[in-house]
Amino acid sequence: MTTVSTSSVSTEVSDIDRSAHCSLSFLIASSLAWLVIGGVLSLINLIQLHTPAFLADCAWLTYGHTQALQETALIYGWAVNGGLAVGLWFLARLGGAPLRGGNYISIGAVFWNLGLTAALVGIACGEMTSFSLLQLPRFIQPLMLVAFGAMAAPGVLAWTGRRKEATYATQWYVVGALFLFPWFFSVAQVMLLFVPVRGVLQTVLASWYAQNVYSLLLAPLAVAVLYYLLPKIKGKVIPSYDFAIYGFWSLLLFGTWMAGRTLVGGPVPAWIPTMAIVASSLVLFHHIILFVNLREVFSPAGSLALKFAGFGFAAYLINGVVDAFFSSRVLAAVTQFTYFQTAQHQLVLAAFSLSIFAAIYYLAPRIVGAAWPSSSLARAHYMASIIGFTVLICALAIAGWRQGVALNNPELNFTAIAGITRPWLLVATAAQGLLVVGNLALGIHFVRLMLTKSTAESLAKFNQPSALEASS
């Protein structure tokens, strides 16, 4: 196991990047498109929370529909496309060989995104499954599984065909996510939709799936970015790297058992939430190792990519602690069934999104072969993301806590509870609006990057290390 060393600027763009140009650009472009679409749907969803009459006459956009639509667009559109683009590029780079099977990535990505479009139309027509984070209509799910397999296979090829025998933490995390997602996605499809299990076992299985999306898909991809970018940009060896392997297996081993934390007090065997409480404390072992390994992310030294990564890492660590505390029965009695859980979901999404933004700022110029054209657009996106996510999560958490306290007071009816949460939901809506603006800035910036011509001037600019990641 070796730590990657910094490469000199002259070798910044290699055959490896050229092999990935087409397929990975398409993945990034579609991920950014879904990010904006999901953000707008999320905005509509938040407006409906404090103004229920908003679009109420539109049968396609009831609150239940916009909830499922935004969640599906962000997880399966933004997270999967963006995570795969970043993960596959890391695997090719660290494997030291050009990406093989790039056509499979492109074909898989086309079908994945067509399938997702059909899925969103299906949800708007009321075809969602009503399982949280698995709302994709039944008819589209097998296609999505095959499309994901086509996109992930070149990643596994890059792992098995790597030129260096030793592997690095980033590779474990990416390969883990690529291999495990089809595993639990297919199990959930069969056992929930095609040969459904009976009664509340469906609920247990659905929560197992949703937790795996967090712990085995989003979390590993975010961590992979941090392990890659920190030594690359700083040019330093990761401290106490020998522990990284324990951090990896502890996430996989304990993370997936946290499934029952949303089922506290419900009609399921009581040991399921108990296991979740134990697991969410044990998984902190993973967070401690990450902190020991990666704490230098918090001193970005002018690198925009590392600034994003730093905030992403902070969100990741905070999420671990919040999960451990708020899975306890005493606190869950207040936060269960409230906006607090929405805030926790947003925290996971923030940790993931900010890390992937960092990776996109770092790798997009290398894939395209040109420098980011505008540092002001990058700065605008950075400010909007940081302020947007912080305010959104805090406002939802406060709204959720107050909602939970009010729900536990039988004197207060639902009109009164809506009045209590309304100011905070308005703040959250504004924050989500800001996030959409920021993500739009990134989308426009990426389009401009793609249109940049390789003139002598842009090449000269590109050869300055700072230009490669839009330093501010």
Place this chain on the structure above:
Amino acid sequence: MKNGFLFFFGLFFVLALSWAGLVLGTQAQMGDLSPHYDDLEGKSFPERASGLASRGQLVYQDLGCAACHTQQVRRPEYGSDKERNWGSRQSVARDYVQQARPLLGSSRIGPDLANFGMRAKEDGVDAASLLVSLYNGSEGMPAYRFLFEERKIIGESSPKGLQGVAAPGYELVPTERAETLVAYLLSLKQTYEFSEARPFEPVHANEGAHE
């Protein structure tokens, strides 16, 4: 990590472990749960939903009602479920064995509906008045106008039309979706006293000493 086979085996095994523990463990514990046959009443509980109500459950699912409403009464020490009259006892796994897809929900932006049918009966809410509140919205719930058809009265008015809501000369007729949804909502109840649903009462050490 040089051994590729061991790595992939480890990945597979880690997830298989949690799947076996959570899913097969629950299946082993309650997979053979069946409705309880009551000799005195001469029928099984929970009762199978009527055809109309089963179709209504699909409407409930399609509209995404579960995004705001739960259908589970928590154990006595959790929250104000009992004080809010959402149920006289906690929900248990047996309450859901007859449902093709239990919609337990995970968010309480509106009230819990596990015993909505029972509450409606107590409060004297019938299908007609429930349809009116579905049309007008209530207590923060948006109005679901697209579940109704507004049409001009030609000749005799429809007997299904909502009373006292439509403009003069017009009538508001609930669609089939609205009717089945209301039938479903009014069918929701978890009132049968299963033995496992009784609250746990600790046995004191001095009790039983005289027996």
